[in-house]
Amino acid sequence: MTAARRLMVVAAHPDDESMGFGGVLARYASEGAGTFLVTATRGERGRYFGHLAGSAEHPGRAALSSIRERELRAAAAVLGVGHVAVLDYRDQQIDQVAVNDGVPAIVEQIRRARPHVVLTFAPDGAYGHTDHIAISQLTTAAIVAATDASYDAGRDLGRPHVVSKLYHLAWNARAWAAYEAAFRKLVFTVDGVERQATPWPDWAVTTVIDTRQWWPAVWRAVSCHESQVSAYAALQGLGPDQREAPWGSLSFYRVFSLVNAGRQRESDLFEGIDS
Ligand SMILES: [Zn+2]
Known part of the structure; x- marks a missing residue:
């Protein structure tokens, strides 16, 4: 039933889908799985070619928002992602989204896409990023709520759906070292x-x-x-081995599974689903 596999990634910003989840999106899409990407914001608080918001060279948040959505859709197309949904949340403010807005928005996406497997950030937010932490929490709540018709309370969020497996991105020390060597050390101050x-x-x-x-x-x-080229300029100088290092394999933590369990390490997100 390979053709019926359905995978959803719930991310916070344009570029999360490529930097964090790109390898699995590309792999499963190329293997014929249905791939669905939900991105919560348009990353409008980012820099523009290295220029800070407010500087003469920065086009402003509204323009950057459109630019980054275009970049996101182009990246998703390269990865072969079948469907992209961009939610309308503000960059760096997902932790201020009311659960009564944030959860139903993701419930609707889950019920429409009906994925077997959902991937999102871990509670560590990869490097403590508040948006990543918030999207992880909202997604987890939405997976629970998606199963329950009574959650809708008059809204039409679609037919209930049970997600079989939830995973968190779980980079080990080697992957982080490769990533930070290729790009930059990630520091987020809260x-x-x-x-x-x-x-x-x-x-x-x-x-x-x-x-x-x-x-x-x-x-x-x-x-x-x-437009985020300052963050990626480092890539230009890297050889193939260094480019491969952060993305040669991707590691996850299986948060829950309704189809398999145990200590044995999985090599396929759909283990237990196909059989
Ligand atoms: Zn992000």
Whole structure:
């Protein structure tokens, strides 16, 4: 039943789909799975070719929002993603979205796409990013609510759907080292406290997907985000081995599964679903 496989990624910003999940989106799309991407914001608070918002060279948030949505859709097309939904949340403010807005919006996407497998960020937000943490929480709540017709309370969010497996992105120390060597050290400051990349211990990783064959597609997808070029300029100087390093395989933590369990490490997100 390979053709019937359905995979959904719920991300926070344009570029999360390529930098974080690109390898699995490209791989499963190329293998014929239905692939669905939900991106919560348009990343309008980002820089523009390195220029800060408010500077003469920055086009302003409204324009950047359109530019980044275009880049997102171009990247998704390169990855072969079948369907892209952009929610209308403000960049760097997802943690202020009311659950009564944020959860139903994702419930609707889940019920429409009817994925077997959902991927999102872990509660560590990859490097403590508040948007990543918030989207992880909203997505988890939405998976629960999507199963329950009584959740709708007069809204029409679609027919209830049971997601079979939920995964969190779980990069280990090696993957983070490769990523930060290729790009930059990730630091996110919240209320005066510095947060950094939080590598997962290898023993906690439940699932490793071989995406080596797809790193060139991921690289092309990352390159679609050209307005964010300052963050990606480093890539230009890297050799193939270094470009492959962050994306040769992707690691996940299986948060729950209705179809399989146990300590054995998975090599396929759909393990237990096809059989
Ligand atoms: Zn992000």
